Amino acid sequence: MQDLPTGGTPPAIELRGISKAFGPVQANKGIDLVVPRGSIHGIIGENGAGKSTLMSILYGFYRPDAGEILIGGKPVAITDSQTAIRSGIGMVFQHFKLVQNFTVLENIILGAEDGGLLRPSLSRARGELQRLAREYELQVDPDALVEDLSVGHQQRVEILKALYRQADILILDEPTGVLTPAEADHLFRILRGLRDEGKTIILITHKLREIMEITDNVSVMRRGEMVASVQTAQTSPAHLAELMVGRKVLLRVDKAPAQPGAPVLEIRGLRMVDAAGVERLRGIDLDIRAGEIVGIAGVSGNGQTQLLEILGGYPEKGAKLDGAVRLKGRDLPLTGSDARARRQAGIGHVPEDRQVEGLIMDFSAWENVAFGYHDAPEFQNGLLMDNAAIRADAMGKIERFDVRPPNPDLAAKNFSGGNQQKIVVAREVERNPDLLLIGQPTRGVDIGAIEFIHKRIVALRDAGKAVLLVSVELDEIMALSDRIAVMFDGRIMGQRLPNEATTGDLGCLMAGVDPATTAPQDAITPAAAPGSEGSA
Amino acid sequence: MDFPTIIQILDSSVRLMVPLLLACLAGLYSERAGVFDIGLEGKMLMAAFTAASVAYATGSAWAGLLAGIAGALALSVVHGLSSITFRGNQLISGVAINFLASGLTVLLGQKIFGLGGRTPSLEGAARFNEITLPFADALRGVPGIGPIYADLISGHSVLVYVAFACVPLTWWVLYRTRFGLRLRAVGENPASVDTAGVSVTRMRFSAVLICGVLCGMAGAYLATGISAGFVKEMSAGRGYIALAALIFAKWRPWSALGATFLFGLLEALANRFPNLDLGIVTVPSMFMNALPYILTVIILAGFVGRAIPPRAGGEPYVKER
Amino acid sequence: DPALIFDLGGKFDKSFNEAAFGGAERWKAETGGTYKELEMQSEAQREQALRRLAETGANPIVMTGFAFGEVLNKVAPDYPDTKFAIIDMVVEQPNVQSIVFTEEQGSYLAGVMAAKASKSGTVGFIGGMDIPLIHKFECGFAQGFKATNPDGKVLINYTGTTPAAWNDPVKGGELLKAQIGQGADVVYAAAGGTGIGVLQAAADANILSIGVDSNQNHLHPGKVLTSMVKGVDNSVYEAFKAGADLQPGIKVMDLASGGVSVAMDDSNKPLMTPDITAAVDAATQGITGGEIKVHDYMTDNTCPVQ
Amino acid sequence: MERMPKWADVILTPLISLLLAFAISAVVILAIGESPVEALKVMVEGALFSSYGWGFTLYYTTNFIFTGLAVMVAYHAGLFNIGGEGQAAIGGLGVALALLYVPWPHWALALPGAMIGAAAFGALWALIPAWLQARRGSHVVITTIMFNFIAAALLNYVLVNLLRPVGSMDPASANFPPATHLPTLSDLALGFGIEWGKNTPVNVTLFVALLACLLVWLLIWRTRLGYEIRAFGKSEPGAVYAGISPTRITVIAMLISGGLAGLMAINNVMGEAERLVLNAVEGAGFIGIAVALMGRNHPLGVLLAAFLFGFLYQGGGELALWTSIPRELIVVIQALVILFTGALDNMVRIPLERLFGALRRKGA
Numbered sequence A: 001m002q003d004l005p006t007g008g009t010p011p012a013i014e015l016r017g018i019s020k021a022f023g024p025v026q027a028n029k030g031i032d033l034v035v036p037r038g039s040i041h042g043i044i045g046e047n048g049a050g051k052s053t054l055m056s057i058l059y060g061f062y063r064p065d066a067g068e069i070l071i072g073g074k075p076v077a078i079t080d081s082q083t084a085i086r087s088g089i090g091m092v093f094q095h096f097k098l099v100q101n102f103t104v105l106e107n108i109i110l111g112a113e114d115g116g117l118l119r120p121s122l123s124r125a126r127g128e129l130q131r132l133a134r135e136y137e138l139q140v141d142p143d144a145l146v147e148d149l150s151v152g153h154q155q156r157v158e159i160l161k162a163l164y165r166q167a168d169i170l171i172l173d174e175p176t177g178v179l180t181p182a183e184a185d186h187l188f189r190i191l192r193g194l195r196d197e198g199k200t201i202i203l204i205t206h207k208l209r210e211i212m213e214i215t216d217n218v219s220v221m222r223r224g225e226m227v228a229s230v231q232t233a234q235t236s237p238a239h240l241a242e243l244m245v246g247r248k249v250l251l252r253v254d255k256a257p258a259q260p261g262a263p264v265l266e267i268r269g270l271r272m273v274d275a276a277g278v279e280r281l282r283g284i285d286l287d288i289r290a291g292e293i294v295g296i297a298g299v300s301g302n303g304q305t306q307l308l309e310i311l312g313g314y315p316e317k318g319a320k321l322d323g324a325v326r327l328k329g330r331d332l333p334l335t336g337s338d339a340r341a342r343r344q345a346g347i348g349h350v351p352e353d354r355q356v357e358g359l360i361m362d363f364s365a366w367e368n369v370a371f372g373y374h375d376a377p378e379f380q381n382g383l384l385m386d387n388a389a390i391r392a393d394a395m396g397k398i399e400r401f402d403v404r405p406p407n408p409d410l411a412a413k414n415f416s417g418g419n420q421q422k423i424v425v426a427r428e429v430e431r432n433p434d435l436l437l438i439g440q441p442t443r444g445v446d447i448g449a450i451e452f453i454h455k456r457i458v459a460l461r462d463a464g465k466a467v468l469l470v471s472v473e474l475d476e477i478m479a480l481s482d483r484i485a486v487m488f489d490g491r492i493m494g495q496r497l498p499n500e501a502t503t504g505d506l507g508c509l510m511a512g513v514d515p516a517t518t519a520p521q522d523a524i525t526p527a528a529a530p531g532s533e534g535s536a
Numbered sequence B: 001m002d003f004p005t006i007i008q009i010l011d012s013s014v015r016l017m018v019p020l021l022l023a024c025l026a027g028l029y030s031e032r033a034g035v036f037d038i039g040l041e042g043k044m045l046m047a048a049f050t051a052a053s054v055a056y057a058t059g060s061a062w063a064g065l066l067a068g069i070a071g072a073l074a075l076s077v078v079h080g081l082s083s084i085t086f087r088g089n090q091l092i093s094g095v096a097i098n099f100l101a102s103g104l105t106v107l108l109g110q111k112i113f114g115l116g117g118r119t120p121s122l123e124g125a126a127r128f129n130e131i132t133l134p135f136a137d138a139l140r141g142v143p144g145i146g147p148i149y150a151d152l153i154s155g156h157s158v159l160v161y162v163a164f165a166c167v168p169l170t171w172w173v174l175y176r177t178r179f180g181l182r183l184r185a186v187g188e189n190p191a192s193v194d195t196a197g198v199s200v201t202r203m204r205f206s207a208v209l210i211c212g213v214l215c216g217m218a219g220a221y222l223a224t225g226i227s228a229g230f231v232k233e234m235s236a237g238r239g240y241i242a243l244a245a246l247i248f249a250k251w252r253p254w255s256a257l258g259a260t261f262l263f264g265l266l267e268a269l270a271n272r273f274p275n276l277d278l279g280i281v282t283v284p285s286m287f288m289n290a291l292p293y294i295l296t297v298i299i300l301a302g303f304v305g306r307a308i309p310p311r312a313g314g315e316p317y318v319k320e321r
Numbered sequence C: 001d002p003a004l005i006f007d008l009g010g011k012f013d014k015s016f017n018e019a020a021f022g023g024a025e026r027w028k029a030e031t032g033g034t035y036k037e038l039e040m041q042s043e044a045q046r047e048q049a050l051r052r053l054a055e056t057g058a059n060p061i062v063m064t065g066f067a068f069g070e071v072l073n074k075v076a077p078d079y080p081d082t083k084f085a086i087i088d089m090v091v092e093q094p095n096v097q098s099i100v101f102t103e104e105q106g107s108y109l110a111g112v113m114a115a116k117a118s119k120s121g122t123v124g125f126i127g128g129m130d131i132p133l134i135h136k137f138e139c140g141f142a143q144g145f146k147a148t149n150p151d152g153k154v155l156i157n158y159t160g161t162t163p164a165a166w167n168d169p170v171k172g173g174e175l176l177k178a179q180i181g182q183g184a185d186v187v188y189a190a191a192g193g194t195g196i197g198v199l200q201a202a203a204d205a206n207i208l209s210i211g212v213d214s215n216q217n218h219l220h221p222g223k224v225l226t227s228m229v230k231g232v233d234n235s236v237y238e239a240f241k242a243g244a245d246l247q248p249g250i251k252v253m254d255l256a257s258g259g260v261s262v263a264m265d266d267s268n269k270p271l272m273t274p275d276i277t278a279a280v281d282a283a284t285q286g287i288t289g290g291e292i293k294v295h296d297y298m299t300d301n302t303c304p305v306q
Numbered sequence D: 001m002e003r004m005p006k007w008a009d010v011i012l013t014p015l016i017s018l019l020l021a022f023a024i025s026a027v028v029i030l031a032i033g034e035s036p037v038e039a040l041k042v043m044v045e046g047a048l049f050s051s052y053g054w055g056f057t058l059y060y061t062t063n064f065i066f067t068g069l070a071v072m073v074a075y076h077a078g079l080f081n082i083g084g085e086g087q088a089a090i091g092g093l094g095v096a097l098a099l100l101y102v103p104w105p106h107w108a109l110a111l112p113g114a115m116i117g118a119a120a121f122g123a124l125w126a127l128i129p130a131w132l133q134a135r136r137g138s139h140v141v142i143t144t145i146m147f148n149f150i151a152a153a154l155l156n157y158v159l160v161n162l163l164r165p166v167g168s169m170d171p172a173s174a175n176f177p178p179a180t181h182l183p184t185l186s187d188l189a190l191g192f193g194i195e196w197g198k199n200t201p202v203n204v205t206l207f208v209a210l211l212a213c214l215l216v217w218l219l220i221w222r223t224r225l226g227y228e229i230r231a232f233g234k235s236e237p238g239a240v241y242a243g244i245s246p247t248r249i250t251v252i253a254m255l256i257s258g259g260l261a262g263l264m265a266i267n268n269v270m271g272e273a274e275r276l277v278l279n280a281v282e283g284a285g286f287i288g289i290a291v292a293l294m295g296r297n298h299p300l301g302v303l304l305a306a307f308l309f310g311f312l313y314q315g316g317g318e319l320a321l322w323t324s325i326p327r328e329l330i331v332v333i334q335a336l337v338i339l340f341t342g343a344l345d346n347m348v349r350i351p352l353e354r355l356f357g358a359l360r361r362k363g364a
């Protein structure tokens, strides 16, 4: 397995036979891994393959059941994160570990204070932060509250946290999922700089393009095992995908040209001011026709979530709405309606966050398949619910969508992320809605499942339905959409057809600059960071 | 209302607010660290019992105070075990602790003293007696400030001054020390503390134990400061009022001072004006007695709807399911 | 064997349950007999306890507290051979002796003494739970006080509206301090465990207090003016002694029969000025002789004086 | 993949927890110088060895079924209703008003009338905390605690000043008319010529309670409302996404919960005391918490747990009657049961899961 050149020096990290079980789930099975010093090492694998678990073990967050960790050639017993930090390891988790209502500075020093009192630590950290910011282009306001920062900036804070602790080995778990292409490029520049300084970097990602672009070596995990470690230069995306999934996969979406029909959804001048008084949507105009997929690109936090929620029938509590939304020519009430009414009107909705909204994690799979449609007439039996009918319905969907394991009694929380997503998609797509709202359909989902979900979305379109796709993955938007709209700061910055759009062009729109018009749009300063619209 | 009456009512408020304040600060430490505690009532009660028993046996209020702290700490350990170590439901643990204290104090009291759960009355050094601050008597004659100093500020037991000193102390600990930073972080996002290499369990246990110490002081004050011995159920719902005050104060130390003062003042007013005559109607005493509870509900409904509890509050920290 | 059932307050309530216990113990010490005793733990148990005792052949069965009235009315006819005695309540059954006390009379005397002992002319009354029975004490006390000092003032406080009001010495003490603030220098506490806190706070503040039910003078010698004693212990003692021959009917334990009294003993002797003694004697004679009518609050829920 | 078999989860774990609670209780009994074996004997004999004991045990069981179901329904909606005590007390007021001011010709008519009164008043007392939680975000735990205190004051006022017959010292209402008296089980048994449980308070309300168990089971697991309650209880954002109104579910669940707690008054106020007395609930509202927890928030479990507590209550009463062990022992046992089955659940569960994991691995 280990065919990586390590040179003469001992590798930065060597894992031997790491195993970890969570109850009955064997997350890591006898994993060996060698990461040479001063390299960028990619790790890929399907959802639930055990990547995060392995890294968390290295960082002392979880304790392995078996195995040995060598840092710089010396065995180290990493019992907690403190030991890992002392061994020079820093980690940026998939889900950030920041205290939302602390300032950046407070987050930086937490756990790395200089003494019992805060004041000296804070002033030292302030100076140190300025130095790091200069050196690595990691500017962030030290006194801002983390909850006011955009995700990209929060990630900077996480990286700064690791650097402040003088990490020599930096682990990043799916760092680019939340970034614009430009932000991702910026991150990669920083990572290269760090590598050139001699630091070692481990990068977990689902995006093969990124692996190819930046890593020196790459390891592939499948179902808790390490299946390969190779030099990036000697492999190809298709090969990696095959290693990951265990079979050949298509890397693009096959679809016939769209046959758009009559408009299904018409949005006119939609505005929304949230409960805190921040204007989230500043006048959206958008049409979606039957048999058409409209993709909304944009960095998260630019109003996409609010748009989906409004169309789905559950705008944030206390929000003020204005404008008009028509479905098949009929006006939809903006207020006083709920998600149930929207479903009845023919709108299906795959929410952005499947674990918090789309599923009741403690419900069994069959109960989840009825979720939102539990009042459908075919599921009723007089005063009671017809559980047999719901079950039968669920069984069919589980089969057709190849949900694994195909056990309808298993609680949703016991399925992997990709399979959870399949349950939600199956539920919404198979209802044949006139309009499907679908948010981040493949976030964190592995290649095999992505392929499947994409096919189902296209099939729905081909059946003459309208689809509104929201995704932060530009690749996904480009591959699936028949028309692309880019959202920035609560507006549609511009619309493009996929064949005439380039990544650079869309990236500009996502950053609030319209390359078609020479001057930036009024009231939008190009420098405005996403997420900072809260100050409006 | 004349000036002396106001002084008297304020003086009474001060005495009545002290157990509330101590319990409220106790809850503040615990809840800021993410461990909800509706067992303040039980801890106070247990502390009152152990404090009175030991003070009676030794004749020393200070020994009683230590015993009170020990009694409350014992229940804190139970709460810590169930809600931190074994990641149980914190509300349920609190309910259980309240019952446990209510039953055990009488059971043990009856076994030891045979007085149906009462302890014998405490005398002399077995109680915390009132302290007269320097120059109190000399200054009393000074108009305005004199009575305030001599009657309101002076003349309380030492625990009262300790309780008030705990407010700035708590503020300082919370916002100016490493311990406080970590404590607040662990109540907001324990994973952030954990990944920073600090033990969540240890932080939460420290907080819960501090909570025990403060509840112990509150209970000791009830039994050996403001009254002279233990009577069953003598905490009489003060733990719950302290909890309400904590929410009202939005988990902040100085606001806790204000909130508990308000509740103390309410009780003092109800004591002073049992049947409030409003001209046309006389408010019955039942209503006046229920007033703190009614007001708590009104306050909860009106002003603290937006009070955001520590984000990780009430949730056990689960790393591996 | 005779039997004694205590009410929910429990045997050691420092009040009439405890007094009843004292009477039974005295009977035991004197006769060497044995008796059964029970403490209630719930409402539903009252009937259970009565029947169980009756079935085991206990006779007579004495119970403390008005709360037994309803149940006894129901149970007594089922056991015609058993004699029952109930304290503080009238139950009209052929095998039941109802022992009631004229607390208003004893409290009247306490009021007289308070008026005489008070220098400020303001005295306090602190009740436990706000129920009619305690208003009876309050009203008697106020009548005695006003009769002696028509211009004086009685401050009235109740601790609460739940049974917890019997067990809150902290609040009792605080109520007293509020009354002291309004000028009270003698306080009458009819408040169970709360009263202990009141007496304590009075002693601490160096004013006089008046105990209730049992003789509480010894709690703070020289600081407790007197105690309004109900002869519950005597009644129990008498009932036990009468055994199966217990006389059915209503037995009113009034001042004349010594059923209620104000306690005089060594603890409060130094406080008894001739003025006080004379006034108490005069009032006692007035009441027993019928010249002074003390109104009973319970008859119409009103009090003639405020 | 489940970590251990279902039976271990729903039966073995609570059983072990219960045994632990009892073991500690035994230590407490030893500590106060009494014999646990003797105590147990008195309790079992007093509660289960005579139809008489059964009569009381089942009477208490009936109370606890109602309060246990009340806590359970709220719990499924993610609400912790500690206000059963106050809701049951106010439910008693509803019963009293229904029975005192309506001339019922027969108990069979009075029963549904009183049930409506009880449930309506109990539900009303839960409505305000529910509404405050749904609309103002005030925590239902705190408000229901406050409402317990307020209920006590209100009831005291009503009983002393409004419902008390003149001349009565008792802060209690007048007796309900004889036509409204519910038949006791011993009456029913006599109808069949059997002498059973003479003079015990268990009455037809027991059947109402059993019916309530069934209906609550249907409600929670077989109706749309139950589905929505459970979904909301597990995830509020999820419920909103699915078009389930949090306000509506919070209010409805609390109304049902309060109504169930209020229904307890049928048993103790209408069935037993036949008048409204102060403090008629006697802590049954709090015991409901323990019952729901022990019963794993399932009606069948609630039924069994209510019976266990009925036994504890009657047995404990006998203990207080015939030995010198104070009645507070029962409070301690109750606390320990709540602690072990509720809060310290994982202490038993985690080792058990390990055990089953090891067994499975060996078997595999």
Ligand SMILES: Nc1ncnc2c1ncn2[C@@H]1O[C@H](COP(=O)(O)OP(=O)(O)OP(=O)(O)O)[C@@H](O)[C@H]1O
Pocket (backbone or CB within 6 Å): A022, A023, A025, A026, A027, A045, A046, A047, A048, A049, A050, A051, A052, A053, A054, A094, A416, A417, A444, B319, B320, B321
């Ligand atoms: N904290 C945990 N407790 C229990 N089981 C866990 C936990 N974390 C992960 N698992 C299990 O371990 C397996 C590996 O999870 P892990 O998060 O390491 O996968 P991953 O490779 O990072 O997947 P993804 O690409 O989705 O992030 C999962 O399938 C899950 O069943």
Ligand SMILES: Nc1ncnc2c1ncn2[C@@H]1O[C@H](COP(=O)(O)OP(=O)(O)OP(=O)(O)O)[C@@H](O)[C@H]1O
Pocket (backbone or CB within 6 Å): A047, A048, A052, A412, A413, A414, A415, A416, A417, A418, A443, A444, A445, B319, B320, B321
């Ligand atoms: N703490 C945990 N306890 C139990 N199972 C877990 C835990 N964390 C993750 N899992 C399980 O691990 C699997 C994949 O989890 P994971 O959190 O990595 O999701 P995911 O697919 O990566 O989604 P996302 O990328 O959005 O986080 C699922 O089976 C999930 O239930």
Ligand SMILES: [Mg+2]
Pocket (backbone or CB within 6 Å): A051, A052, A053, A094, A173
């Ligand atoms: Mg992961």
Ligand SMILES: [Mg+2]
Pocket (backbone or CB within 6 Å): A052, A094, A417, A444
């Ligand atoms: Mg993941």
